[in-house]
Amino acid sequence: MPSRKFADGEVVRGRWPGSSLYYEVEILSHDNTSQLYTVKYKDGTELELKENDIKPLTSFRQRKGGSTSSSPSRRRGSRSRSRSRSPGRPPKSARRSASASHQANIKEARREVEVKLTPLILKPFGNSISRYNGEPEHTERNDVPHKNTQEKFSLSQESSYISTQYSLRPRREEVKLKEIDSKEEKFIAKELAVRTFEVTPIRAKDLEFGGVPGVFLIMFGLPVFLFLLLLICKQKDPSLLNFPPPLPALYELWETRVFGVYLLWFLIQVLFYLLPIGKVVEGTPLIDGRRLKYRLNGFYAFILTSAVIGASLFQGVEFHYVYSHFLQFALGATVFCVVLSVYLYMRSLKAPRNDLSPASSGNAVYDFFIGRELNPRIGTFDLKYFCELRPGLIGWVVINLVMLLAEMKIQDRAIPSLAMILVNSFQLLYVVDALWNEEALLTTMDIIHDGFGFMLAFGDLVWVPFIYSFQAFYLVSHPNEVSWPMASLIIVLKLCGYVIFRGANSQKNAFRKNPSDPKLAHLKTIHTSTGKNLLVSGWWGFVRHPNYLGDLIMALAWSLPCGFNHILPYFYVIYFTMLLVHREARDEYHCKKKYGVAWEKYCQRVPYRIFPYIY
Numbered sequence: 001m002p003s004r005k006f007a008d009g010e011v012v013r014g015r016w017p018g019s020s021l022y023y024e025v026e027i028l029s030h031d032n033t034s035q036l037y038t039v040k041y042k043d044g045t046e047l048e049l050k051e052n053d054i055k056p057l058t059s060f061r062q063r064k065g066g067s068t069s070s071s072p073s074r075r076r077g078s079r080s081r082s083r084s085r086s087p088g089r090p091p092k093s094a095r096r097s098a099s100a101s102h103q104a105n106i107k108e109a110r111r112e113v114e115v116k117l118t119p120l121i122l123k124p125f126g127n128s129i130s131r132y133n134g135e136p137e138h139t140e141r142n143d144v145p146h147k148n149t150q151e152k153f154s155l156s157q158e159s160s161y162i163s164t165q166y167s168l169r170p171r172r173e174e175v176k177l178k179e180i181d182s183k184e185e186k187f188i189a190k191e192l193a194v195r196t197f198e199v200t201p202i203r204a205k206d207l208e209f210g211g212v213p214g215v216f217l218i219m220f221g222l223p224v225f226l227f228l229l230l231l232i233c234k235q236k237d238p239s240l241l242n243f244p245p246p247l248p249a250l251y252e253l254w255e256t257r258v259f260g261v262y263l264l265w266f267l268i269q270v271l272f273y274l275l276p277i278g279k280v281v282e283g284t285p286l287i288d289g290r291r292l293k294y295r296l297n298g299f300y301a302f303i304l305t306s307a308v309i310g311a312s313l314f315q316g317v318e319f320h321y322v323y324s325h326f327l328q329f330a331l332g333a334t335v336f337c338v339v340l341s342v343y344l345y346m347r348s349l350k351a352p353r354n355d356l357s358p359a360s361s362g363n364a365v366y367d368f369f370i371g372r373e374l375n376p377r378i379g380t381f382d383l384k385y386f387c388e389l390r391p392g393l394i395g396w397v398v399i400n401l402v403m404l405l406a407e408m409k410i411q412d413r414a415i416p417s418l419a420m421i422l423v424n425s426f427q428l429l430y431v432v433d434a435l436w437n438e439e440a441l442l443t444t445m446d447i448i449h450d451g452f453g454f455m456l457a458f459g460d461l462v463w464v465p466f467i468y469s470f471q472a473f474y475l476v477s478h479p480n481e482v483s484w485p486m487a488s489l490i491i492v493l494k495l496c497g498y499v500i501f502r503g504a505n506s507q508k509n510a511f512r513k514n515p516s517d518p519k520l521a522h523l524k525t526i527h528t529s530t531g532k533n534l535l536v537s538g539w540w541g542f543v544r545h546p547n548y549l550g551d552l553i554m555a556l557a558w559s560l561p562c563g564f565n566h567i568l569p570y571f572y573v574i575y576f577t578m579l580l581v582h583r584e585a586r587d588e589y590h591c592k593k594k595y596g597v598a599w600e601k602y603c604q605r606v607p608y609r610i611f612p613y614i615y
């Protein structure tokens, strides 16, 4: 059992991350596994430090000098030091001895108001978003046991680096920003804490989805629920009186041939993904500054898939097989997803610490669900990115087509019903939009924050194709005639939702890609200490998640063509509202940590989360 040098409650000096300054801290706890101490600074900031970065008080009393300020929130000294290296300041302070007192630093900081040096992101590459984390330049990071940081910093073909530069703000602006900056300084400290947290196991209280019991329930509950829903929907009268539906024996649900077809589908999508067509962009910076490269060829994959499907139809391939074996396909996909999740978890055990997802916790069950590794790759093949947009999303459109053909066959129709046409075209638009704007996926929570585990594997490969096609599946055995006036209203609703969804997503993506884009010059923003600003007008000044609002309006438009005879086709709207309300809460939590006071200001300016005047 490894021994520890400092006891809980002991008052010592802890090195401030990224600097050589030591502050008085109290030891709160020690983690035997990571060998990290959780310490509390006098301003309340909690960080995890290595033993090397902690010194007994006595070692400072003997040596006079060194910074002795008692809290990091009074760390103007370290700020001035970093400023002295920048072009906007004379090298005066660089000559100051390390024993320059805190008071002297404050005085100097007061004199120094002519310009403010704010880290500014150099023109971001492609989709990339750069983040200033409050650290001085050439920092010696003590934030974590960065075992392999050095190796990671060597440029590889798959990665490159971001740079920061300093912008000179006019004095007038400086005065305006001063107040917010002083508050935010505290949050820079918190941001550092978040970065520490990003690569160290998170504590039980931070587990999402109801922690271990919650994810356990989800993992077993969701597949059961999916099969029940499909079985209920297959009944002629899917009312509660007929619950539970007749359950098939498990062996009836397994068909090796179906599984083979599923694997073939998956492999075709792998092949399309590997085609060297489409531009290559960089994702957002990872914890160690690397940016992974992604090839954007989703739309081409869709065109090629359409050609293959068209040719198969022409050749007389029996697509009804998918409808008549729908449950078997769902089981095949579920089995595949379980195997994939086990593989992902096993390989993550060998993954370097820097490659782990910030959402991972150290608990095996939780990590199996949320995903331990952030971007599992086999060579340049990115498993999460591939699964998120290809087999499931394109598969959803193909399943919708299967349902359309099944409706014509079963209901003996020469042409599909208007309801089926509406559902098919609305969802086709949604999928094509996602593939056309593929680059936007790189800034979603799924890619940046969540690992690749059971949650996303099941979500991408089972839930999306087999639940999102539920309205079309319902219409095959429960026809609904939609009048043209009603259809027109539904189309208007769908278009409203789409305009909000696309407008909001494109506005934010354009702003993140190039904050000084002249097309966005009319938009108001809130300054944050991270170097990234927040939009506070336009779509993002309407509600805090306008893209979710648009998505939900579209969801309703997908269900309305199914009529009002049953609640089943509205299941998607209900589930999606729950998913997005929960997702919004998760995002708020992360944004509050990231942006601190600036985020609170944003919430005051834009009080509603998703639904104006309601929520």
Ligand SMILES: NC(=O)C1=CN([C@@H]2O[C@H](COP(=O)(O)OP(=O)(O)OC[C@H]3O[C@@H](n4cnc5c(N)ncnc54)[C@H](OP(=O)(O)O)[C@@H]3O)[C@@H](O)[C@H]2O)C=CC1
Pocket (backbone or CB within 6 Å): 129, 443, 444, 445, 446, 501, 505, 508, 511, 512, 532, 533, 534, 535, 536, 540, 544, 545, 547, 548, 551, 583, 587, 590, 591, 602
């Ligand atoms: N069909 C489906 O099943 C699902 C669809 N979706 C859709 O996917 C899309 C992406 O969703 P998701 O990844 O959850 O989240 P968002 O695209 O809403 O991204 C949230 C991030 O946007 C940034 N942000 C928040 N507010 C502002 C602001 N005012 N100004 C600038 N940036 C801001 C923050 O990141 P930062 O500041 O770091 O850039 C925040 O973390 C949405 O349209 C959603 O509807 C999502 C889940 C499921």
Ligand SMILES: CC(C)=CCC[C@@H](C)[C@H]1CC=C2C3=C(CC[C@@]21C)[C@@]1(C)CC[C@H](O)C(C)(C)[C@@H]1CC3
Pocket (backbone or CB within 6 Å): 218, 222, 388, 389, 393, 430, 433, 434, 441, 444, 446, 455, 456, 458, 459, 460, 463, 464
């Ligand atoms: C518990 C459970 C069932 C979780 C699974 C959730 C997943 C189904 C969704 C999580 C985020 C998603 C996104 C899309 C599909 C659904 C999942 C995987 C998405 C690909 C749909 C198309 C959009 O345009 C999008 C690309 C923005 C979107 C990204 C998030």
